Amino acid sequence: MAAPLVQPLSPTRPGVSPRAAAVVGAGLNLVLALGKLLAGIVGNSHALVADAVESLSDLIGSVILVGGLQIAHRPPDENHPYGHGKAEAVAGLIVSGLLLGAGVWIAISSVHEIRTPHSMPEPWTLIVLVVVVLVKEGMFRWALRISRRTGSGAVEVDAWHHRADAITSVAAFVGIAIALLGRKWGHADIPWEAADDWAALFAAAIIIFNAYTLLRIPLHDLMDAASPADMDRVVGPAKAVAQSVAGVRLVEKIRTRKSGTGYFLDMHVQVDPLMPVKDAHAIGGLVRSRVRAEVDAVRDVLIHVEPAEGVDASGSGGVPPTPAVRAP
Numbered sequence: 575m576a577a578p579l580v581q582p583l584s585p586t587r588p589g590v591s592p593r594a595a596a597v598v599g600a601g602l603n604l605v606l607a608l609g610k611l612l613a614g615i616v617g618n619s620h621a622l623v624a625d626a627v628e629s630l631s632d633l634i635g636s637v638i639l640v641g642g643l644q645i646a647h648r649p650p651d652e653n654h655p656y657g658h659g660k661a662e663a664v665a666g667l668i669v670s671g672l673l674l675g676a677g678v679w680i681a682i683s684s685v686h687e688i689r690t691p692h693s694m695p696e697p698w699t700l701i702v703l704v705v706v707v708l709v710k711e712g713m714f715r716w717a718l719r720i721s722r723r724t725g726s727g728a729v730e731v732d733a734w735h736h737r738a739d740a741i742t743s744v745a746a747f748v749g750i751a752i753a754l755l756g757r758k759w760g761h762a763d764i765p766w767e768a769a770d771d772w773a774a775l776f777a778a779a780i781i782i783f784n785a786y787t788l789l790r791i792p793l794h795d796l797m798d799a800a801s802p803a804d805m806d807r808v809v810g811p812a813k814a815v816a817q818s819v820a821g822v823r824l825v826e827k828i829r830t831r832k833s834g835t836g837y838f839l840d841m842h843v844q845v846d847p848l849m850p851v852k853d854a855h856a857i858g859g860l861v862r863s864r865v866r867a868e869v870d871a872v873r874d875v876l877i878h879v880e881p882a883e884g885v886d887a888s889g890s891g892g893v894p895p896t897p898a899v900r901a902p
Contacts, residue, residue, distance in 0.1 A: 592662075592726040592835070593643045595717050599732055600636035602713060603629050606706055606739075617696035620687045621746035621774040622703065624680040628742050628781060631676035632735050635669035639728055642666070646834040657873070659834025666728035666792035670785055673735055677781030680742075684775035687768075694757055694767045695750045703747040710740035725807065725835045725871060727791045738784045742777035749773020798831050808837045811869045819864055821845055821857040823882040836873035839865070847881030854879045 590598075607629035614622030642665020648658045717733035720726070749770045756766030794801065800809075809828050816825045826842040843861055845854050858877035865875050 590720055592720060592724050592729045593640060593647070595720045595729055596636050596639040596643055596732060599713060599717060599736065600633060600640060602709065603633035603636055603739075606709065607633055610702065610706060613699055613702045617699035617702075618693040619695040619699045619746065619750055619770055620684070621742075621749045621770045621777070622695070622699055624683060624774040624777065625703075625706070625739070625742045625746050627680060628673075628676050628739055628777075631672045632739055635672050635735060636732060638668050638672075639665045639732055642668075642728060643726075656831075656833055656838060657836075659832075659836060660796065662726065662728040662834045663792040663795035666731040667789065667796070669728070669731050669735060670788040670792065673738060673788065674782060674785035677778045677785055680774055680781065681778035684771050684778060687771040688775070691767075695753055695770050697754055699750055700747055700754075703743050703750070706743045707740050707747070710736050710743065714740060727795050731788050731791055734784060734788055738781050741780050741784075742774075745773045745777035745780070746770070747773075749776075795832050800830055804830050804832065804837070808839070808869060808871050812839060812841070812865045812872060812875075815865050815868050816841060816843055816861045819857065819861050821849070821853070822861065826880065833873070835871070837871050838873055839875045840878065841865075841875055842878045842880055844880050844882040 607626050610622055610626035610629055614620070614624075614626055642661045645661035646657075646659050646665075648654075650657045714733050714736040717729055717736060721730035721733055749772060752769040752773075753766045756769065808830055813825045813828060816822055822843050822845060824844040826844055828842075829840040831838045831840075841861070843858065845857055849857075858879045862875045862877050866872055
C-alpha cells in the first residue's frame with residue numbers, strides 16, 4: 575500500500591488525544607480558579623477575582639468539552655449514520671458562549687467597582703498572577719499544538735480560552751502594579767486603587783472580542799463550511815489519490831463535510847463512457863478504499879460515477895448520464 579499523502583489527523587495517531595487535553599485543562603482550571611479566587615479575596619484585588627471567574631468559566635467549558643468529545647467518538651448508529659462528531663462543534667459553541675458570558679459579567683462588575691471606593695490590592699498578588707500567566711500560556715501552546723495535529727476545532731477553542739485567561743491575568747498584573755506604584759509615588763488625591771478595576775474592564779473587553787472570534791470556529795463546522803485548511807488537509811490529497819486510480823479520467827468535484835476530527839467526502843469521478851457498469855462500479859469502490867486508506871482524516875467517501883465528456887458509443891458525443899453508485 576502506498577504511504578499516506580498527508581499526516582494522520584485522527585485520535586489514533588501517537589500523542590495526546592483531544593479528550594486527554596480537555597481533562598488536563600479542566601484539572602488545571604480548577605486549581606487556578608480556586609487559587610485566584612482566594613488570593614483575590616484576601617488580597618483585595620477585584621481584577622484577580624474577575625480573573626478567577628474567567629477561570630471558572632474555563633473549568634465549566636473544559637467539563638463540557640470533555641463530554642462533547644466523549645459523545646463525538648461514539649460510533650455511527652441507526653439514528654446517526656454519519657456518527658456523532660458534530661457533538662464536538664456543539665461543545666465548542668457552548669464553551670465560546672460561556673467565555674462571552676464571563677466577559678460581560680466581568681465588564682459589568684468592573685464598572686460597579688470603579689464607582690465604589692475599596693481597599694488597595696496587596697503586593698503579593700502580583701506573584702500569584704505571574705505564576706498564572708506562565709501556566710496558562712504554556713497550556714495555550716500545548717493545547718493549540720494538539721488541535722492542529724488532530725484537527726479538533728473544540729480543542730482549538732479551549733486553547734484560545736487558555737490564552738484569554740493569560741491575557742486577563744496580565745491585565746490584572748498591570749492594574750495592580752499601577753495601583754501600588756501610584757499610591758507610593760503618585761498624587762495622593764488620585765484613587766489609584768481603581769487601576770485594578772480598570773484593568774479588569776480592559777480584560778473583559780479582550781475576553782468579549784476573543785469569544786466573538788472563537789464562536790466562528792464551531793459555527794464553521796456546524797454549517798459545513800469549507801476552508802483553505804480543508805483543501806490542504808483533505809481535498810487536495812484525496813483528489814490526487816483518486817486520479818492515480820487506473821480508469822479514472824477526471825475528478826470532477828469534491829465536497830467535504832467535517833464531523834469532529836474526520837471528514838466525509840462526496841466525490842464525482844469520470845470514467846470511460848463505454849465501460850460496463852460493473853467495471854465502473856469497481857473503479858468507484860477502488861477510489862473509495864484508496865482515499866480512506868491513504869488520507870487518514872477521511873472517514874468515508876460517497877462516489878458518484880459519471881461518463882467522461884465528449885464521447886459516446888457512436889463517437890459523436892452526447893453521452894447519456896450514468897447513475898450514481900455507492901462504492902462498497
